[in-house]
Amino acid sequence: MSNHQRLDDGMRWRILWRLEAGHSQVEICREFSLTPSAVCNLWNNLWKQFQDTGSIERKPGQGRPRATTAIEDRYLSIKARRNRSATAFQLSRDFYAATGTRVSRVTVSKRLHETGLFTRRTAVCVPLTSTNRRVRLAWCREYRDWSMDQWATVFFIHEPRFSLNTDSRRTFIWREPGTRYLPSNAPKSAIIAEGV
Numbered sequence: 001m002s003n004h005q006r007l008d009d010g011m012r013w014r015i016l017w018r019l020e021a022g023h024s025q026v027e028i029c030r031e032f033s034l035t036p037s038a039v040c041n042l043w044n045n046l047w048k049q050f051q052d053t054g055s056i057e058r059k060p061g062q063g064r065p066r067a068t069t070a071i072e073d074r075y076l077s078i079k080a081r082r083n084r085s086a087t088a089f090q091l092s093r094d095f096y097a098a099t100g101t102r103v104s105r106v107t108v109s110k111r112l113h114e115t116g117l118f119t120r121r122t123a124v125c126v127p128l129t130s131t132n133r134r135v136r137l138a139w140c141r142e143y144r145d146w147s148m149d150q151w152a153t154v155f156f157i158h159e160p161r162f163s164l165n166t167d168s169r170r171t172f173i174w175r176e177p178g179t180r181y182l183p184s185n186a187p188k189s190a191i192i193a194e195g196v
Contacts, residue, residue, distance in 0.1 A: 011032065012042070012046060014032075015028055015032060015039065015042055015046070016042075016043075016046050016050065018031075019039075019042075019043050025039045025040060025043070067101065067103050067107055068101065068103060068107070068111060072095070072099060072101065073111045073114065073115065074115075075095070075098070075099070076091060076095060076108060076111050076112060076115075077111070077112060077115040077117065079091055079094060079095070080112050080117055080174040081117070081174070084173040084174050084175060084184070084185065085171055085172070085173050086174070087105070087172075088105035088106075088108040088109045088112075088119075089105045091105075091108045091112075092104060092105050092107075092108045095108065112174060116176045116177075117174040117175065117176060118174070118175065118176075118177065119172045119173070119174060120172065120173060120175055120180065121171070121172055121173075122171050122172070122173050122185065122186065123180050123181055123185065123186055173185055
């Protein structure tokens with residue numbers, strides 16, 4: 001057993017009992033496959049803890065308390081699912097307005113990651129459904145015999161994406177892995193284009 005491996009309470013009691021019964025640290029090291037320093041630390045810490053509390057149960061982890069409760073985590077998840085394009089900063093601001101608890105955007109991201117939501121770029125297009133394919137094929141068949149003069153009267157709109165800044169300003173959304181092409185994760189412009 002390595003020193004980093006946690007000892008269960010039963011083993012801790014057995015080690016403490018053997019130490020108190022007068023067994024040497026070397027014997028205990030061999031029996032439990034521990035290093036002498038681990039047994040020495042156990043003896044010092046366990047005995048002091050037993051003297052203070054009457055128990056050797058492991059204390060709950062110390063550290064900074066969690067900033068949000070389980071209910072608040074669920075609120076963040078619901079808010080992100082309703083507005084998938086909201087940034088972590090916006091969600092943090094909305095969370096403060098709703099609960100009065102101030103959390104950072106990093107905390108918001110961590111809580112959403114725990115619920116399975118990650119920021120991803122939106123899909124460029126939504127896969128065509130069988131209905132979309134039928135409608136498009138019918139449109140192509142209807143206008144396939146048009147002359148060049150007839151097509152010259154049609155105004156095609158093509159809006160390429162470009163940016164003068166180094167930041168591409170791409171839209172990111174909160175979504176679960178493997179759900180890229182779900183309609184709920186598609187940008188509004190793609191949904192409108194598919195409906196035409």
